[in-house]
Structures are given as C-alpha cells and as structure tokens.
Amino acid sequence: MTPQQKSRPDGGTAYARTNAFNDTxxxxxxxxxxxxxxxxxxxxxxxxxxxxxxxxxxxxxxxxxxxxxxxxxxxxxxxxxxxxxxxxxxxxxxxxxxxxxxxGTGPMRRPFNWQDALKGVSHEITVARLIVEAVNRGEAMDVESLDRLALAEERIDDALRAAGGVQ
Structure with missing residues (x-):
C-alpha cells in the first residue's frame, strides 16, 4: 500500500478485484x-x-x-x-x-452530456419521491433522510448549473 493509499478500518484495501491486481x-x-x-x-x-x-x-x-x-x-x-x-x-x-x-481533450472542455445529467437528475428525483412518500405514510423524517434530501437538491442544482441553466 502506498503512503497516499487509504485503508479501511478492517485493514483491507479499499477495493479488491476477485482476480489479481493487473495495474490497469x-x-x-x-x-x-x-x-x-x-x-x-x-x-x-x-x-x-x-x-x-x-x-x-x-x-x-x-x-x-x-x-x-x-x-x-x-x-x-x-x-x-x-x-x-x-x-x-x-x-x-x-x-x-x-x-x-x-x-482529443487538449485544452478544450469535453461537451456537456445532457443524457448523463438527465439520468442523474432522474435518480435524485426518485430518491426525493421515496422520502416524501415515507413522510406521507406518517414516518418521521430522520436526520439521514433530511441529509439525503439536501444532497439530492444539491446534485440537481449541480446538473442544472452544468447544463448552463443556473449562473
């Protein structure tokens, strides 16, 4: 393990492939x-x-x-x-x-991939919908759900900003 490589609390490396390390x-x-x-x-x-x-x-x-x-x-x-x-x-x-x-990446930024952004937004909306449905069923909003809802909002805002929709 290199000095910069982090390890898990259990002492194992952070990632393990079933086959041998291939240096890819x-x-x-x-x-x-x-x-x-x-x-x-x-x-x-x-x-x-x-x-x-x-x-x-x-x-x-x-x-x-x-x-x-x-x-x-x-x-x-x-x-x-x-x-x-x-x-x-x-x-x-x-x-x-x-x-x-x-x-071909040179100094130019790669084109914005609107399909990836929409997939990410769709996922975050699903997360938000599931949390809202749980609250509507009478379940209490715990801190973890509130944090995840805030993260979904952040990610949707990031996708919108990346698409040029928010300055």
Whole structure:
C-alpha cells in the first residue's frame, strides 16, 4: 500500500478485484479509494478523496477503451481527485494511450452530456419521491433522510448549473 493509499478500518484495501491486481488504470484508481461499491458493469461509486466526503459522491467508470472517467457530484475536478490519491491525469489512460492529446481533450472542455445529467437528475428525483412518500405514510423524517434530501437538491442544482441553466 502506498503512503497516499487509504485503508479501511478492517485493514483491507479499499477495493479488491476477485482476480489479481493487473495495474490497469481502473485498478490503479479503485485500489486507492474508500467505500468503493459497484453500481453496474464497469461502474463504481466511492468517497471522493479530494474533499471531506461523508457519503460516496464520486462516480467512477471504465470506458470501453480502458480510460477511467471520474465525476465528483460535489464539484471536484479530475485533477484534484487523482492528485489526492497520488496519481496524475495520465494514470487514467491505458499504456500507450496515456497522452491526453491522443484523446482529443487538449485544452478544450469535453461537451456537456445532457443524457448523463438527465439520468442523474432522474435518480435524485426518485430518491426525493421515496422520502416524501415515507413522510406521507406518517414516518418521521430522520436526520439521514433530511441529509439525503439536501444532497439530492444539491446534485440537481449541480446538473442544472452544468447544463448552463443556473449562473
């Protein structure tokens, strides 16, 4: 374990693949994160190492070409995230494709993906609806539900801001 790599209270690493460590970009990233949870094939959530995250806000995805895509829903940038775990942006790319210029990202920002934003907003609205339904059934609003509702509002605002709807 590297000095920057965090460990869980049980002494294990934050991520474990069933097969041996392959030193792929996704392995390099996931091994250094905490509270990693798979959300689908090639997709994970984890605590963002670039800010004091209490609940997982970092989405991690392995692209078809082996690149690692990072999205912190609290607003941390990819450079901040990889720096916090002792890596560089180049470490997000496989072997001979480690140059950012090879991917056409250069100094220009990648286009806004409205489909991803809508999926995120839809998820957060579902969370809010479930909480409201519980309250309507007479269940008390606990602190955890209130915090999660506030997080849903934050994430919806972030998506709206990213889409250019709020200044």
């Amino acid at each position: 970009p996704i392995d390099r990233v996931l091994h250094r994160l905490e509270k990693v949870k798979s959300t689908g094939t090639g997709k994970w959530i984890a605590l963002c190492p670039a800010h004091n995250d209490k609940r997982p806000s970092l989405s991690v995805k392995e692209a078809d070409d082996g690149r690692v895509l990072l999205k912190c829903w609290s607003g941390c940038g990819a450079a901040e995230i990889v720096s916090a775990i002792g890596l560089s942006l180049a470490d997000l790319f496989p072997g001979d494709r480690r140059s950012l210029s090879d991917h």
